[in-house]
Amino acid sequence: MRVRRLAAWTALPLAVTLGLVACGSGGDSGSGQSDPNAAVRIEIAEPQHLVPTNTNETSGSQVLAALFSPLVDYDEANKPYEVAAESVTSSDNKVWTVKLKDGYTFHNGEKVTADNYLDAWNYGAYAPNGQNSSYFFEKVAGYEDLQGEKPAAKTLSGLKKVDDLTFTVTLTEPYSEFKTMLGYTAFYPLPKAAFSAPGVLAEGYEQAPIGQGPFKIKGTWQHDAKVEVEKYDAFPGEKPKVAGVEFRIYQQPTAAYADVLSDNLDVIKTIPTENLSTAATDLGDRFQQSPASSLQVLAFPTFQKEFSNPEVRKAISMAIDRDEITKSIFKDSQQPARSFVSPVVAGYRENTIGAAGEFDPAKAKAMYQAAGGPSTIELSYNGDGGHKDWVDATCNQLKANLGVECVGTAEPKFADLLTKLKAKQPVGLFRMGWVMDYPSMENYLGPLYSSNGSSNYYGYSNPEFDKLLAEGAKAPSEDEAIKKYQAAEDLLAEDLPVIPLRYGQNNFGHSTKVKNVEMDLFDRIDLLKLEAVK
Amino acid sequence: MFRFILRRLLQMVLAFFGTTLIVYALMFAGQGDPIQALAGERPVTAAQRAYLTQKFHLDQTGVGGFFYRYFDYISNLLRGDLGQSLTGRQISDILAAAWPVTVKLALIAMAVTILFGVTAGVLAGIRRASIFDNSTLVLTLLVLGIPTIVLAPLAQYFLGVKWQLFPPTAGAEPNLYALLLPGIVLGSLSLATALRLTRTSVAENLRADYVRTARSKGLVKRRIVSVHVLRNSLIPVVTFLGVELGNLMSGAIITEGVFNIPGVGFNLFRGIRTEDGPLVVGIVSVLVVVYLLSNLVVDVLYAVLDPRIRYE
Numbered sequence: 001m002r003v004r005r006l007a008a009w010t011a012l013p014l015a016v017t018l019g020l021v022a023c024g025s026g027g028d029s030g031s032g033q034s035d036p037n038a039a040v041r042i043e044i045a046e047p048q049h050l051v052p053t054n055t056n057e058t059s060g061s062q063v064l065a066a067l068f069s070p071l072v073d074y075d076e077a078n079k080p081y082e083v084a085a086e087s088v089t090s091s092d093n094k095v096w097t098v099k100l101k102d103g104y105t106f107h108n109g110e111k112v113t114a115d116n117y118l119d120a121w122n123y124g125a126y127a128p129n130g131q132n133s134s135y136f137f138e139k140v141a142g143y144e145d146l147q148g149e150k151p152a153a154k155t156l157s158g159l160k161k162v163d164d165l166t167f168t169v170t171l172t173e174p175y176s177e178f179k180t181m182l183g184y185t186a187f188y189p190l191p192k193a194a195f196s197a198p199g200v201l202a203e204g205y206e207q208a209p210i211g212q213g214p215f216k217i218k219g220t221w222q223h224d225a226k227v228e229v230e231k232y233d234a235f236p237g238e239k240p241k242v243a244g245v246e247f248r249i250y251q252q253p254t255a256a257y258a259d260v261l262s263d264n265l266d267v268i269k270t271i272p273t274e275n276l277s278t279a280a281t282d283l284g285d286r287f288q289q290s291p292a293s294s295l296q297v298l299a300f301p302t303f304q305k306e307f308s309n310p311e312v313r314k315a316i317s318m319a320i321d322r323d324e325i326t327k328s329i330f331k332d333s334q335q336p337a338r339s340f341v342s343p344v345v346a347g348y349r350e351n352t353i354g355a356a357g358e359f360d361p362a363k364a365k366a367m368y369q370a371a372g373g374p375s376t377i378e379l380s381y382n383g384d385g386g387h388k389d390w391v392d393a394t395c396n397q398l399k400a401n402l403g404v405e406c407v408g409t410a411e412p413k414f415a416d417l418l419t420k421l422k423a424k425q426p427v428g429l430f431r432m433g434w435v436m437d438y439p440s441m442e443n444y445l446g447p448l449y450s451s452n453g454s455s456n457y458y459g460y461s462n463p464e465f466d467k468l469l470a471e472g473a474k475a476p477s478e479d480e481a482i483k484k485y486q487a488a489e490d491l492l493a494e495d496l497p498v499i500p501l502r503y504g505q506n507n508f509g510h511s512t513k514v515k516n517v518e519m520d521l522f523d524r525i526d527l528l529k530l531e532a533v534k
Numbered sequence: 535m536f537r538f539i540l541r542r543l544l545q546m547v548l549a550f551f552g553t554t555l556i557v558y559a560l561m562f563a564g565q566g567d568p569i570q571a572l573a574g575e576r577p578v579t580a581a582q583r584a585y586l587t588q589k590f591h592l593d594q595t596g597v598g599g600f601f602y603r604y605f606d607y608i609s610n611l612l613r614g615d616l617g618q619s620l621t622g623r624q625i626s627d628i629l630a631a632a633w634p635v636t637v638k639l640a641l642i643a644m645a646v647t648i649l650f651g652v653t654a655g656v657l658a659g660i661r662r663a664s665i666f667d668n669s670t671l672v673l674t675l676l677v678l679g680i681p682t683i684v685l686a687p688l689a690q691y692f693l694g695v696k697w698q699l700f701p702p703t704a705g706a707e708p709n710l711y712a713l714l715l716p717g718i719v720l721g722s723l724s725l726a727t728a729l730r731l732t733r734t735s736v737a738e739n740l741r742a743d744y745v746r747t748a749r750s751k752g753l754v755k756r757r758i759v760s761v762h763v764l765r766n767s768l769i770p771v772v773t774f775l776g777v778e779l780g781n782l783m784s785g786a787i788i789t790e791g792v793f794n795i796p797g798v799g800f801n802l803f804r805g806i807r808t809e810d811g812p813l814v815v816g817i818v819s820v821l822v823v824v825y826l827l828s829n830l831v832v833d834v835l836y837a838v839l840d841p842r843i844r845y846e
Binding site: 046048049127128129130131132134147149222223224225226248249250251252254255256258259261262264 | 628
């Protein structure tokens with residue numbers, strides 16, 4: 001839901017270009033005996049919050065992933081499977097029954113029951129608590145009654161306890177992928193000890209969160225310094241292979257990178273842009289890349305006459321050399337995109353936009369002229385996010401390949417751009433970014449392209465598309481839902497309301513002291529797979 | 535003397551309010567959408583927006599809103615409450631954690647400056663135009679010419695990563711050894727300035743009449759330099775060092791960032807980046823006091839070094 005300003009700060013490299021050439025201590029990861037008694041050190045930024053429903057940035061959710069065990073996790077095909085849940089079922093996609101596995105306990109000894117989930121979710125959805133992730137509960141019946149300054153209710157009417165280990169969730173509308181949503185941080189339970197009174201979070205809970213996950217906190221959250229966790233022996237699920245984790249807080253990724261190079265830190269989650277060109281030599285095979293969920297697109301104001309013809313839009317898409325821009329401007333830290341959903345979700349297919357994604361200047365120019373495209377193109381972007389370089393490069397390509405005038409226009413902030421779009425002012429083409437909330441195709445399609453989608457700023461409306469999405473939400477199984485969504489994506493490829501440009505990518509690295517470093521769908525290090533090397 | 539200090543203290547009160555007003559006004563004027571800045575690339579829900587807007591009076595805009603928020607801030611400040619940052623932490627807690635490490639770093643930098651800068655400056659001043667003098671001239675010019683933003687990562691890469699002489703970053707609870715490299719980097723700029731200042735001052739004083747008198751009455755050179763020349767030469771150097779101490783205390787945004795030291799500069803940088811008005815103003819208010827006090831100490835020190843200076 002809602003638009004994200006991607007990489008607003010992270011992409012701003014310091015104005016230092018150091019000739020940090022090959023210090024090369026070429027890695028030999030994968031070898032060495034695993035050491036179950038060692039603790040590993042992982043780089044994070046200072047978390048904003050450590051309460052599940054208030055944490056929606058990767059640093060906080062990385063720490064919470066150690067302290068909590070999710071209801072579901074995702075397999076190789078990015079489909080959900082049960083972890084802390086015994087089963088998550090529904091006959092009509094509207095009333096979902098969640099059965100919990102027996103044997104889970106919180107780190108303070110409390111047994112995990114259905115109440116712990118209901119308490120946590122009610123707390124998260126209640127507007128006066130000001131929780132960052134409250135919108136994750138908006139599909140649950142009764143969410144509206146918890147909004148506003150003085151909400152009518154304190155608990156979600158859609159949440160019902162059946163017995164100690166079972167509860168039901170009633171949604172306002174059928175939604176086939178509700179189970180997929182449950183893997184995110186916002187859906188963790190909270191122990192009774194987290195509340196000082198019903199619905200009131202205890203002072204200080206955030207400083208030493210109590211979860212039911214594979215690790216328990218050691219001491220407290222030391223702001224700007226570190227958060228330490230150690231193995232929780234009574235954890236009934238899959239056991240971690242390390243004794244503990246120290247999440248060390250860094251403000252600048254360059255500092256963390258220097259520490260990884262000298263084995264003072266084990267895992268860096270984001271290698272800074274200025275070090276990317278040397279990372280392969282510096283780290284050898286300890287430098288890793290994996291697809292991330294973000295997607296960058298160039299969007300058309302389809303409500304404007306000049307851009308209402310899909311042929312014009314396709315011609316512009318064909319005049320852009322995505323591969324060249326990702327290579328020369330982004331140094332391969334992102335990947336060229338030719339589909340509307342990210343490779344990290346089930347149902348992703350390569351190259352769904354087909355011919356429109358092929359770089360073919362001659363054909364593009366002929367098509368553009370035949371369709372009567374405008375002679376001047378404007379590209380709008382937010383000036384605070386480091387987008388100037390690629391926007392200018394794109395503009396130059398359009399100038400050269402289509403023979404049009406092209407100017408990049410920077411708005412101070414993304415919000416300023418959105419204000420203009422909402423007022424339907426002519427801004428020309430504009431950039432948009434998207435990060436998923438949960439790994440589902442629907443999350444990449446519904447909010448962005450359905451007629452009343454919350455982030456549909458292009459005025460795109462296709463009744464057929466809306467119909468397919470609605471059918472997907474009601475589909476009896478996930479696979480059938482995916483089929484509907486794929487059909488919907490095919491419609492998008494014909495209309496091309498936006499041009500997919502690039503997928504995000506995790507660029508991470510590790511020291512010689514760890515192995516099996518993997519990144520999950522939410523850009524977190526997988527703490528259960530991670531091993532220390534003797 | 536007492537009247538002088540009292541008058542200066544009274545002036546400080548005025549200066550304090552003036553500067554906080556300016557800083558607050560600047561943050562207020564420069565603030566776009568702090569709630570979105572806090573969230574970065576993520577969405578902000580209407581509920582969350584309403585919650586933060588109400589908590590930090592962000593709906594009070596315009597001139598009236600400015601004075602409403604400024605006086606709200608000042609009245610809390612006078613009660614000793616620096617307020618909360620936008621992420622909900624007490625700013626006094628943040629400062630209490632950040633200050634000790636910044637002070638440690640500043641003292642190391644200062645020690646480096648005095649130990650090497652002043653000593654080398656005196657030697658260079660005595661042996662004017664010698665090889666030592668010329669080589670320090672070249673070296674200091676070099677150091678002055680390289681900005682910290684280049685020097686700090688270079689030092690980190692070569693001394694920390696490549697040759698592994700120092701830990702590449704210091705972290706939150708650094709030992710003295712880990713702080714040494716950032717301290718040297720931070721101190722190097724003031725070291726160079728202090729060296730040049732001392733050298734010129736010593737060289738000038740050596741040609742003064744009182745030195746000739748001292749020499750002619752048969753004093754040994756060592757005594758002339760260490761007692762007479764040094765004392766007179768140090769006045770400009772002490773002025774410089776006093777101001778510099780304030781500078782160093784205010785935290786080194788770049789050095790603390792590069793070496794991952796969660797001190798004052800580190801927090802100030804984060805506050806500016808996330809448009810966290812309360813945090814920036816809180817830190818700057820305390821910094822203003824540090825500056826004013828260190829300047830006062832310098833002024834008092836003048837009298838110690840040069841008895842001719844009297845305070846009215």
